Structure formats: C-alpha cells, structure tokens
Amino acid sequence: MMTSRLFAIAVSFFLLASATAQEILITPKPVSGVAGKGMFVIKQNAGIKTAAGSMKSATFLKDYLSKMYGVSTNVNGKGKADIELKIAAKNNAIKGAYHLSVTGKHISVIGDDEEGVFYGVQSLIQLLPVQKTGTVSVPAVEVADAPRFAYRGAHLDVGRHFFDVDFVKKYIDLLAMYKLNVFHWHLTEDQGWRIEIKKYPELTQIGSKRNGEITGHYPGQGNDNKPSSGYYTQEQVKDIVAYAAARYITVIPEIEMPGHGSAAIAAYPSLSCFPKRVTPLPINMVSMESVKQAQKENRVKFVQETWGVFDDVFCAGKDSTFIFLQNVLDEIIPLFPAKYIHIGGDECPKTNWKQCPLCQKRMKENSLKDEHALQSYFIGRMEKYINSKGKSIIGWDEILEGGLAPNATVMSWRGEQGGIEAAKQHHDVVMTPGSNCYFDHSNSKNEDSLTIGGLLPIETVYSYNPVPAALSAEEGKYIIGVQANLWTEYMSNPAKVEYMLLPRLSAMSEVQWTAPENKSWADFQPRLLHEFKKYDWMGLNYCPVYLKENKN
Numbered sequence: 001m002m003t004s005r006l007f008a009i010a011v012s013f014f015l016l017a018s019a020t021a022q023e024i025l026i027t028p029k030p031v032s033g034v035a036g037k038g039m040f041v042i043k044q045n046a047g048i049k050t051a052a053g054s055m056k057s058a059t060f061l062k063d064y065l066s067k068m069y070g071v072s073t074n075v076n077g078k079g080k081a082d083i084e085l086k087i088a089a090k091n092n093a094i095k096g097a098y099h100l101s102v103t104g105k106h107i108s109v110i111g112d113d114e115e116g117v118f119y120g121v122q123s124l125i126q127l128l129p130v131q132k133t134g135t136v137s138v139p140a141v142e143v144a145d146a147p148r149f150a151y152r153g154a155h156l157d158v159g160r161h162f163f164d165v166d167f168v169k170k171y172i173d174l175l176a177m178y179k180l181n182v183f184h185w186h187l188t189e190d191q192g193w194r195i196e197i198k199k200y201p202e203l204t205q206i207g208s209k210r211n212g213e214i215t216g217h218y219p220g221q222g223n224d225n226k227p228s229s230g231y232y233t234q235e236q237v238k239d240i241v242a243y244a245a246a247r248y249i250t251v252i253p254e255i256e257m258p259g260h261g262s263a264a265i266a267a268y269p270s271l272s273c274f275p276k277r278v279t280p281l282p283i284n285m286v287s288m289e290s291v292k293q294a295q296k297e298n299r300v301k302f303v304q305e306t307w308g309v310f311d312d313v314f315c316a317g318k319d320s321t322f323i324f325l326q327n328v329l330d331e332i333i334p335l336f337p338a339k340y341i342h343i344g345g346d347e348c349p350k351t352n353w354k355q356c357p358l359c360q361k362r363m364k365e366n367s368l369k370d371e372h373a374l375q376s377y378f379i380g381r382m383e384k385y386i387n388s389k390g391k392s393i394i395g396w397d398e399i400l401e402g403g404l405a406p407n408a409t410v411m412s413w414r415g416e417q418g419g420i421e422a423a424k425q426h427h428d429v430v431m432t433p434g435s436n437c438y439f440d441h442s443n444s445k446n447e448d449s450l451t452i453g454g455l456l457p458i459e460t461v462y463s464y465n466p467v468p469a470a471l472s473a474e475e476g477k478y479i480i481g482v483q484a485n486l487w488t489e490y491m492s493n494p495a496k497v498e499y500m501l502l503p504r505l506s507a508m509s510e511v512q513w514t515a516p517e518n519k520s521w522a523d524f525q526p527r528l529l530h531e532f533k534k535y536d537w538m539g540l541n542y543c544p545v546y547l548k549e550n551k552n
C-alpha cells in the first residue's frame with residue numbers, strides 16, 4: 001500500500017518519470033523514478049553515514065562495493081558522508097518503502113523502516129556499473145518506492161536434489177537482489193529428508209541418502225545407480241537463517257505431511273500404515289543396490305529413486321505419528337523465527353488410509369465421513385500444536401479439502417481456485433499457480449534441456465496479476481502475496497537451478513513488488529536486457545531464450 005508521502009511524490013514525478021523510465025535500470029520497477037543531471041562517483045574510502053537501524057544495510061553496501069569493485073568505504077568514520085542511510089520511521093502496513101536520492105554531490109537512502117533502507121540500497125546497487133573497470137559512478141536519480149505485496153517469495157526444493165549451504169546462500173542473494181522477502185525451503189521429500197533432527201538421527205542417516213535416481217523423463221529410462229546424499233545440520237540451518245535475516249528475508253521451513261513422506265518412512269517404517277509392506281518401486285527404475293538390499297537384507301522401505309506421488313504416506317490412525325511430527329517440530333520451531341511453518345498437505349493419496357484399520361478406526365471415532373475429512377483432521381491436529389507454539393501454518397491448497405484448519409494460510413498452486421475459495425473464507429492466501437509461477441516448467445517450446453514439462457515463458461510470468469477478478473476488493477486483501485516455485489526433479493546441479501530461475505525471477509519480482517498500473521512488458525524489456533548484462537558480469541547461469549528469440 002502506498003503511503004500518502006509516496007503517493008504525493010509519485011504524482012509530482014509522474015510526467016517526468018514516464019519520459020525517463022527506460023534510463024532508470026531498477027528491477028522491480030519502482031513507484032516513481034526521475035533521472036537527474038550528472039552522476040555521483042563512489043571513490044576509494046568514501047564515507048557511509050548510518051545509524052543503528054540501518055547498520056545491516058550499510059554493512060551489505062560496504063561488503064558489496066568491496067567485493068564487486070574493490071572500493072573500500074568507511075562506515076561512520078570521521079570524513080565526509082558521501083552516502084547517507086537513515087530511517088524516517090513510518091508505520092506502513094507493508095514494510096519496505098524508501099526514497100533514494102543521487103545527486104552529483106551526495107547519495108541518500110531514507111527508508112520508512114529498516115527494510116526500506118535495505119531496498120533503497122538494492123536499488124542503488126542496481127544503478128552501479130556492470131563492470132569492474134573504470135569509475136564506480138551512479139547516475140543522478142530521485143526514486144520513491146514501496147512494495148505492492150507483503151509476501152514476496154521463492155521456494156527451493158532441496159529434497160529431489162540437495163544443494164549445499166554455499167548455493168543456498170547464493171540463491172538467497174538472488175532473492176535479495178530482487179527485493180523478495182521470503183525463502184520457502186522445501187526440506188523434506190520422498191527422495192530425501194534434508195534437516196538434522198537430533199531426536200531421530202535416522203531421518204538423516206537413512207532418509208537423506210538414496211542409491212540412485214531415474215534417468216530421463218519420468219517414468220524414466222533406467223536408474224543411474226549413483227548414490228547421493230545430503231542434509232543440513234542444525235548449525236548450518238542457523239547460519240542460513242541468519243544470512244537471510246541480514247538481507248531481510250524470512251526463511252519458512254516446509255516439513256511435508258501427511259504425504260511425500262517416503263524418506264522419513266524409510267528411516268522409521270512405523271510411520272507408515274503398513275510398516276512391513278514393500279515400498280512399491282517401478283521394477284526397471286530401481287538401483288541395483290536397492291534391489292540387493294531388498295533381497296539380501298529384507299529391507300522393505302526405501303528413499304524414493306523416481307519422481308511422482310507415492311501411496312505410502314504417514315498413518316493418520318496412530319497417535320505415534322503425531323507424537324513423532326510434534327517432536328520434529330519441537331526442533332524445527334526454535335531454528336526458524338518465521339511466523340509460519342509450512343506443513344505441505346499436497347498430493348496425499350488416500351489408498352493406504354482406506355485399507356488401514358487404524359485410520360478407519362480414527363475416522364469412525366471422530367465421525368469423519370471420508371478420507372478427505374481424515375486429511376483435514378490430520379492438518380487441524382498439527383495446526384493446533386503449531387499454534388500452541390505461537391506459530392501459524394501454511395499449506396498447499398489441498399488443505400481446503402475436508403475443511404480448512406482454522407488459522408491456516410493457503411498456498412494456491414493448482415490454479416487460483418483454492419486461493420479464491422480460501423480468500424472468500426477470509427483466510428490469507430499466497431498465490432503460486434502452476435500457470436505463472438512454476439519455474440520447473442520449460443522456458444520455451446525450444447527448451448534445450450530436460451524439464452518436467454509445461455511451458456512458462458518469461459512473458460507469462462510477467463503478465464500475472466495475483467489478485468483474481470473473482471474476488472471483491474475486501475476479499476482481495478487476503479491475497480498477501482505471490483511466490484515462484486522451483487521443484488528440482490530435473491535440476492540436479494546449481495547451474496541448472498540458475499538457468500531455470502533467471503531471468504524469470506526478475507519478472508516475478510515485478511509481479512510481487514510493482515502495482516499493476518505501473519507495470520508494462522514494453523517498459524520491462526530494456527531493463528531485462530540490462531539484467532542479462534548483470535548476470536554475465538556476475539558469472540550467473542541463465543536461460544538465454546529471450547535474447548535468442550528477440551534478436552533483431
């Protein structure tokens with residue numbers, strides 16, 4: 001929501017801004033920007049003046065200038081203040097508004113709050129040259145800016161493929177560059193449990209390892225027979241959460257339940273409705289090692305080696321399942337200061353529950369009319385526990401089935417319908433429909449690498465408006481934001497993640513930050529070309545399809 005001060009600035013700059021917008025290479029596009037005359041050169045030993053609330057931003061700027069340009073700066077030293085960062089406190093509903101002023105003599109960033117100072121610094125950084133040689137000059141500009149949505153997220157699935165701490169930090173850096181403020185960390189999956197839980201060491205000793213994975217597109221052409229493993233220790237998690245916090249990014253952990261639990265079940269088979277029943281694996285797609293373990297060691301549960309959805313889910317009939325998950329959450333909650341815990345809730349087949357006497361008994365005792373109601377019971381029971389610890393739940397839109405848990409936020413992924421229903425029921429919603437937000441889909445019809453399928457060109461990301469016309473103005477307020485999702489079945493290494501993320505994240509950031517009336521594809525494109533130059537300079541991998549298709 002725009003503050004009245006920003007609105008006044010926006011109106012007064014409107015005409016000028018439209019004439020000069022293309023020269024102001026800030027993405028996501030700010031509320032207003034007016035190019036001035038001349039430039040400011042940031043010289044060696046430039047002074048940065050700041051106060052306590054903006055110290056994190058000052059440190060970020062200092063480190064960036066040093067790392068990228070070899071320019072040292074003095075923070076709150078004796079000399080003159082070339083760059084001033086400060087807060088003029090405002091109580092905006094959505095944090096992050098700022099004013100950036102660059103003249104020939106001085107740079108100032110004034111945030112309405114700490115976040116605002118940080119985003120002003122990101123805009124300042126975007127105006128710096130995309131080369132190391134020559135002067136570090138910033139074109140004169142007046143920018144007034146504020147975000148559209150409070151929740152601006154990107155997700156990363158580290159279950160299908162594991163990514164190490166350094167890459168997770170690099171990913172967080174990319175989110176920060178585009179003023180995102182939520183990193184949704186998908187930590188548990190059928191193909192890998194990725195976070196240390198001290199009470200249950202086998203979750204990582206067994207659940208973070210697999211003996212191979214399918215080759216080619218699902219259902220696969222065979223198995224690569226390459227063992228893989230990986231998890232984050234709790235110390236590493238704390239380090240990543242602090243790294244994100246220094247960039248005003250909240251980390252939301254996702255602990256999947258009741259589906260997508262094969263890795264946990266491989267470690268603790270009693271979580272399954274049928275602990276002695278063999279994990280059904282497509283016969284030609286299993287690694288030799290798993291076949292051997294099944295035959296020689298009588299192992300029946302395995303971390304999955306293929307993709308998809310599996311019937312072996314957490315048993316909803318045993319109290320021990322809930323106790324296990326509560327114990328896991330008792331270790332998760334202190335690691336993450338976020339208000340939210342994501343509990344998954346998606347793609348939970350009801351096959352086993354229909355056959356399981358304990359699940360059926362639970363349904364009878366609680367007068368639950370079907371297995372969807374049992375899923376709702378499961379989520380509601382976990383929500384109560386999570387609420388009792390002072391946290392709220394987010395879940396994928398399947399948590400609507402059988403009745404929404406009372407305080408749940410819904411992540412609408414199977415289109416917008418779930419989000420619309422939830423908003424009408426006055427629940428908060430994060431929009432993330434596959435049609436516009438699934439970055440595992442191909443960048444173009446001529447995709448040059450294997451993807452899960454689907455098509456999501458950058459134009460389609462850019463065109464998205466997350467507040468559906470079907471909602472009234474009042475209901476629309478329940479759409480708290482929008483998120484890009486990166487499911488990594490077909491992203492086995494960091495370069496591929498970068499390829500699928502960039503440049504689509506730049507378009508997504510504008511969906512998240514910029515009001516629709518201020519957005520235009522024509523205006524975005526010159527800035528997009530600049531982003532490609534930046535990626536080259538920063539050594540980032542990206543999808544070049546836009547460049548190839550728009551050569552003229």
Ligand code: ACM
Nearest residue numbers: 346347396413487
């Ligand atoms: C999902 O894509 N299964 C939430």
Ligand code: ZN
Nearest residue numbers: 273315356359
């Ligand atoms: Zn059961």
